[in-house]
Amino acid sequence: MSPSLLYQRIYDVVRHIPRGRVATYGQVAAYAGRCTPRQAGYAMAALKNDDVPWHRVINSRGRISFPENSRGAKEQKRLLEEEGIIFGPGGRIDLEHYGWKGT
DNA sequence: ATGTTGACCGACT
């Protein structure tokens, strides 16, 4: 059996996040079902190709879950700004405004 | 099997 099957559910959810919106790891995990936020994080970390909009997944604090200096962090921020998302002070994203409310 | 780590979360101080 392939454990990547578990990841596929998560990726499917991420793929459903509309452009210009963001979702938290907990949210993704909840929609995927039978999944914890940590697993969502693992799924993103294991992601090598860009066939899913991984950059639209952030933590519950509305921040990018990468170290500041990380290359991935800069990339994620760039991609999000490209979609029209405005970062507040401290690199924060207003989840009330940009948060994905589901389908 | 055990111990550590992690793209997390919520409650608490």
Added chain:
DNA sequence: GAGTCGGCCAACA
């Protein structure tokens, strides 16, 4: 607001 702590559970050494 920031900092700490425990829980969570899969992946890894």
